[in-house]
Amino acid sequence: MALEDGKEPGITIRLIQNRPLPLRLLQFFLLFLVLGLGVSIISMYTFRYFGIQNVTGVGRSNIFLPCFEAPNDLENWIRPPSNLLHKMNDTELFWRASFVPRIKEYPYRRVPKIAFMFLTKGPLPLAPLWERFFKGHEGLYSIYVHSLPSYAGNYTPSSVFYKRQIPSQVVEWGRMSMCDAERRLLANALLDISNEWFILVSEACIPLHNFSIIYRYISRSRYSFMGSFDEDGPYGRGRYNWNMQPEVTLAQWRKGSQWFEVNRRLAVNIIEDTTYYPKFRDFCQPACYVDEHYFPTMLSIQAPRLLANRTLTWTDWSRGGAHPATFGKADITEQFFKKMFEGQSCTYNNQPTTVCYLFARKFAPSALDPLLSLASKVFGF
Template sequence: MKTTQQQHHPPSSFPKHFFNAQIHLHKIISNFLIFAFGVALGASLNIYLKDFPFQLYSTQNKYSHLSTNNPPSSSPPPQSLNIPTNQTKAKTSAAGPAPPIGLKEYTKSPNILHEMDDDELLWRASLVPRRRGLPFKRTPKVAFMFLTRGRLALAPLWEMFFKGHEGLYSIYVHANPGFNDTMPENSVFYGRRVPSKNVTWGEPNMVKAERRLLANALLDFSNQRFVLLSESCIPLFNFNVVYSYLMDSNQTFVEAYDLPGPVGRERYRHKMRPQITLDQWRKGSQWFEVDREIATEVVSDEKYFPVFTKYCTPSCYSDEHYLPTYVSIKFWKKNSNRTLTWVDWSKGGPHPSKFMRTDVTIDFLKKLRHGSKCEYNGKRTNICYLFARKFLPNSLDRLLRFAPKIMKFN
């Protein structure tokens, strides 16, 4: 009987073991779910925390440009956040540190456009090296400076003159700011207008414009000779002759002479003493050619130019007296006392003759080129003028026709 009961009825401890097994299984499942949840939560937090500093950096970078104009009143972020500042970002940027600056960057031709006012421009242009000689090779250039009221009507003729001689010249145009006409992009005059102010012919502003042109041209260290021309000027020789004439000369070409009478000595103002005396007063053409030394001294002049600005009123015509007087006082030994720009005063009056289309002939141009005698580097020569004025716009077609033959352009 005991054997049969044992076979058909399990021991009384079986339900208790079964119940304990179920509880144990539930604990395993619960622990697994908790573990899985913890793993998922940890992974999510890990991803979020990796992105969190980047978001802070991006937010700071996004608004960093505002801090330059409107600095926040709050204190800087705690160092414990380790948020990079602009200075830190500059040091640790992917591009690395800026490349070192060599001599080439200091001496290369600058952009003609700038935001300097006259005082800043003249100061910058007055900087000169004190050591003689050059530690590098450079090709000297002639700076052609055009002082115009408006359109440069004879530009096509000058285009022919400059063609094929890139790297040997620089061009600067000072026009009235109210003139808005532009040159085509394929022109040598394109983008060559200097930042300018209003210009009134014959008044001190004219000399200010000349100094402004010189100062802009001096920013290019390669410019060694400086020629001032008007919109009515034409070249009388090809570029090679003009370039060699200027570069080989041991003189500068500023017309300066002592002229008695109402358009000479009587324009002198006695209030200019003691800086400028009557015996130093000179008259001459406003169209000149100077070397780099004189050009630098002119833009640096703080002794004589202020006197002209103050006392040389419009009837004094400082553009005819300032540079001739200044160069005669400071550089009379190296000045030729003549201009390179021919002009006709034979008809009298306050202005020289103007030449229209019918005046331009082959014989007339030949006369301008070789019809005079002068001195060049201590020797007599019949090449006295490299340029001539005043040619009206309607003379352009004949000039273009005769230039290749007479002046040997192209």
């Protein structure tokens, strides 16, 4: 009995102690599982909310500037940039400017404008003449100025040239950097969807007619005004490099004036080009002056039926040499311009006309005062 009494309590104790153990383990395991699952869910949502935002913020490009924020209504799309001094490089700028609507009809009343693109080293000495030309025609034009990066214009807020400088780079005459500057002007002007026609002028250019005549002439033309000629001799075909093939053949090689007017479609063609640009950059170097050949050749290949094959800018090459004649104070007379106008003969929309040039160059700063005196009588503004 003592032995039995000694065994029975021991067995009873072991049974009482061993029964609750699996239940506690199960409860502990379930509690751990629930807590782990809860922590995992909370962590997942926390990462998705905070983590992805942080990653996106780090990878954001400088191209998304305040004036180019993602549009949330039509007004943001059609409003021109309020500040021309953006931080985009050329690659980003050309990509942004190449956006083209696929639907031709505009869902709002669009007033097409002329973009006047001034390619200059520094100041615009003939600015007062242009100020008078533009006066009273707000909403029908835009102005863009490409100067040396070191130059900062000191125009007053009332001037049409106030804050119209675009981000620029150094330009070398006769080099591809000249065409880069022209493409940069076109790309910045394309950011304003209302700009329909694009005219390249220099600081030595003047308008030969009032704004209304020029606007009507350009807006009603079926063609863009860029010279594109197949010229024999050392200054035409003689500049061709056989390394241009197969993109550009000798038969396709063209020459034309640097000073052009193109419509929006051709402007986009110019800034989006990656086929012809490398060929002209690498194989058209002085004495091949790329600004006389790149655009005329490329556009005559891509859209020959859209070109009038002439320039709108009168220039006097009669004195010979690599540069045209420059006219100063003593040259500016009524007779001088009468002779210029009387000698004009060309076609406009396939019809003969005596109004061929809308602009002229090169005029020295000393010509400003007599030009202002004659502007009303000779130019009509």
